[in-house]
Amino acid sequence: MQRKSLDVWVGLFIVIGVAALMFLVLKASNTGSLSFGKTYAITAKFDNIGSLRPQAAVKASGVVIGRVGEISFDDKTYQALVTLNMDEGYNFPKDSSAKILTAGLLGEQYVGIEAGGDEKNLVAGDKIARTQSAAVLEDLINQFIYSKAAEGKKDE
Amino acid sequence: MSNLVEIRDLHFSYGKRAILSGLSMDFPRGKVIAVMGGSGSGKTTVLRLIGGQLTPRKGQVKVQGQVVHKLNTAGLYLLRRKMGMLFQHGALFTDLTVYENVAFPLREHTDLPEELIRNLVLMKLHAVGLRNAAALKPGEISGGMARRVALARSIALDPELIMYDEPFAGLDPISMGVTANLIRNLNTALGSTTVLVSHDVKECFAIADYVYFLSQGKIVAHGTPADMMASTDPYVHQFVNAEADGPVPFHYPGKSLADDLGLGVKA
Amino acid sequence: MSVRNLLSKLGAPLRDFVEGIGFAARTFFEILRLSPGLIFRRPHLLVEQLHFIGNYSMVIITLSGLFVGMVLGLQGYYTLNKYGAEQSLGLLVALGLTRELGPVITALLFAGRAGTSLTAEIGLMKAGEQLSAMEMMAVNPIQRVLAPRFWAGVISVPLLASVFSAVGVMGGYLVGVQLIGVDEGAFWSQMQGGVDLFKDVLNGFVKSIVFGVAITFIALYQGYQARPTPEDVARATTRTVVISSLMVWWLDFMLTALMFSK
Numbered sequence: 001m002q003r004k005s006l007d008v009w010v011g012l013f014i015v016i017g018v019a020a021l022m023f024l025v026l027k028a029s030n031t032g033s034l035s036f037g038k039t040y041a042i043t044a045k046f047d048n049i050g051s052l053r054p055q056a057a058v059k060a061s062g063v064v065i066g067r068v069g070e071i072s073f074d075d076k077t078y079q080a081l082v083t084l085n086m087d088e089g090y091n092f093p094k095d096s097s098a099k100i101l102t103a104g105l106l107g108e109q110y111v112g113i114e115a116g117g118d119e120k121n122l123v124a125g126d127k128i129a130r131t132q133s134a135a136v137l138e139d140l141i142n143q144f145i146y147s148k149a150a151e152g153k154k155d156e
Numbered sequence: 157m158s159n160l161v162e163i164r165d166l167h168f169s170y171g172k173r174a175i176l177s178g179l180s181m182d183f184p185r186g187k188v189i190a191v192m193g194g195s196g197s198g199k200t201t202v203l204r205l206i207g208g209q210l211t212p213r214k215g216q217v218k219v220q221g222q223v224v225h226k227l228n229t230a231g232l233y234l235l236r237r238k239m240g241m242l243f244q245h246g247a248l249f250t251d252l253t254v255y256e257n258v259a260f261p262l263r264e265h266t267d268l269p270e271e272l273i274r275n276l277v278l279m280k281l282h283a284v285g286l287r288n289a290a291a292l293k294p295g296e297i298s299g300g301m302a303r304r305v306a307l308a309r310s311i312a313l314d315p316e317l318i319m320y321d322e323p324f325a326g327l328d329p330i331s332m333g334v335t336a337n338l339i340r341n342l343n344t345a346l347g348s349t350t351v352l353v354s355h356d357v358k359e360c361f362a363i364a365d366y367v368y369f370l371s372q373g374k375i376v377a378h379g380t381p382a383d384m385m386a387s388t389d390p391y392v393h394q395f396v397n398a399e400a401d402g403p404v405p406f407h408y409p410g411k412s413l414a415d416d417l418g419l420g421v422k423a
Numbered sequence: 424m425s426v427r428n429l430l431s432k433l434g435a436p437l438r439d440f441v442e443g444i445g446f447a448a449r450t451f452f453e454i455l456r457l458s459p460g461l462i463f464r465r466p467h468l469l470v471e472q473l474h475f476i477g478n479y480s481m482v483i484i485t486l487s488g489l490f491v492g493m494v495l496g497l498q499g500y501y502t503l504n505k506y507g508a509e510q511s512l513g514l515l516v517a518l519g520l521t522r523e524l525g526p527v528i529t530a531l532l533f534a535g536r537a538g539t540s541l542t543a544e545i546g547l548m549k550a551g552e553q554l555s556a557m558e559m560m561a562v563n564p565i566q567r568v569l570a571p572r573f574w575a576g577v578i579s580v581p582l583l584a585s586v587f588s589a590v591g592v593m594g595g596y597l598v599g600v601q602l603i604g605v606d607e608g609a610f611w612s613q614m615q616g617g618v619d620l621f622k623d624v625l626n627g628f629v630k631s632i633v634f635g636v637a638i639t640f641i642a643l644y645q646g647y648q649a650r651p652t653p654e655d656v657a658r659a660t661t662r663t664v665v666i667s668s669l670m671v672w673w674l675d676f677m678l679t680a681l682m683f684s685k
Binding site (some may be wrong): 006007009012014016017018019020023025 | 470474477478521578581582585588592611615620628
């Protein structure tokens with residue numbers, strides 16, 4: 001009867017629809033960078049995190065090796081406390097440093113890890129001691145103005 | 157109980173307009189009862205009240221001893237399974253074939269296997285002479301045939317009460333005769349009660365056991381067809397003899413012709 | 424005196440309006456209430472309607488998606504080029520489609536194509552007394568006629584919107600990369616880097632589900648309450664398109680505000 005051929009068409013419609021959705025999910029969005037693997041959490045304190053957000057990338061040598069987790073404010077040391085969820089497969093020495101960098105000129109901010117030289121590696125719960133805060137535009141401008149003014153004075 | 161349907165002191169209004177006033181009717185079992193009257197006399201409303209599609213303002217309609225508008229949805233649906241209704245132009249489901257239309261009530265209300273349903277459907281279609289049209293769609297058959305298919309559908313569950321809403325309207329004389337015969341014979345064969353709403357005097361009188369005449373929502377006369385033919389009631393007389401003017405006026409009420417043409421006496 | 428006149432003149436239409444909303448709400452809940460019975464006993468009704476509502480809309484949705492994607496690619500390129508940011512074309516096209524254009528345009532097209540056909544179909548069934556006949560045969564027309572069409576619409580619209588967005592991205596790719604010459608790698612990698620699965624793709628999907636519910640119900644309701652005359656059925660069809668479109672705009676604003684604010 002008509003029913004069989006209808007089923008085929010409707011089935012086809014649903015398959016195409018779901019395929020389109022899958023295409024969007026897999027090819028057009030950032031699922032690729034969604035890590036469902038295991039992570040270990042370490043913390044770092046910054047004076048200024050700039051526009052760093054949770055889910056931002058943690059990169060070493062430009063490769064994404066983790067994601068920023070929670071960001072909170074420590075009111076004892078008046079610094080920002082950032083939790084970094086590092087992918088299990090990558091280990092860094094205990095004296096590695098963390099910098100907040102900007103992708104491109106006006107891009108998003110991310111955390112860059114530079115490896116240190118310690119024999120022992122960071123494990124879950126450890127703290128990164130050496131950190132560099134985000135560059136704040138206003139401070140850079142002030143610096144530039146002062147240095148220009150100092151130069152001017154020298155010439156006098 | 158000898159009356160399948162009993163109507164007592166029925167009043168129904170649509171908004172402020174009174175459609176039916178103080179109606180009392182009996183529909184004895186096994187009989188064909190015609191409800192006749194001019195357009196707008198409220199005949200179709202009576203059918204809808206019996207079927208529970210409308211609720212009366214006052215009075216009651218009893219079917220098999222149950223007051224229809226007091227039933228809850230489940231009770232009403234149970235009652236409707238014992239009724240078959242033929243709507244004025246058939247009201248067939250246009251997206252289904254003739255076969256599927258007639259099979260519809262069987263599939264909905266019974267758990268019969270398809271082979272049995274097939275036999276029943278073909279028998280019902282055979283009764284109305286359209287067994288070979290089973291695969292056609294309503295759009296592919298004539299109005300008269302569609303009416304007959306709707307008839308087959310309304311008797312699919314062998315109902316105890318069959319209601320016809322203007323079954324002869326718009327039919328050619330042959331179809332009319334066929335339909336009238338079907339109505340009468342089916343009623344006898346199924347042992348059911350038939351309520352026939354129509355304004356076709358000749359066909360109704362040929363098959364009805366009893367007739368009610370409605371005018372403007374009230375019963376003006378009732379009796380056997382023979383009684384009606386011999387009646388001296390001016391309304392019945394005008395209706396039965398198809399007279400142009402009488403209690404139902406020819407002219408729309410308002411000013412007289414003399415006034416309209418300015419021939420009135422000036423003061 | 425005249426204020427009272429004004430109030431009473433406003434009163435009747437206002438009361439009718441509120442009554443209408445009440446009846447609409449009641450019908451909506453009736454559809455939901457009777458749906459489980461439909462799914463378990465007569466799923467083929469739903470499949471049938473999916474075919475009429477979903478499959479028959481595929482052509483217009485696919486073609487529209489393709490053209491919108493291509494135009495986005497073209498216009499996007501011209502604009503981004505001014506800032507030297509052509510590499511982000513893929514990102515622009517994908518975001519525009521998944522967040523807004525996919526759900527909204529699909530919804531509007533659906534209202535026009537499927538919505539009107541639903542309204543007209545139900546209205547004509549009512550005019551031909553088919554719904555009455557069903558009632559008299561102790562079958563609830565809401566369960567048998569309205570519910571299958573409702574769920575078919577709710578399932579179809581998100582699927583159609585996904586197709587629209589996906590085809591649109593391909594259209595943007597065809598124009599941007601193949602025709603104009605934007606770097607293919609940049610096109611896809613920028614897109615993948617910038618389009619968030621949950622915030623963009625899934626939110627857009629949720630939007631289209633909401634639109635599907637609204638449009639399908641409006642279309643069914645307009646047909647269901649239309650008076651059985653040709654003029655009223657025609658008017659109901661127009662009302663479906665107008666009310667659906669306005670609803671889509673309003674819902675889009677509300678949902679966008681909800682989803683895309685911090």
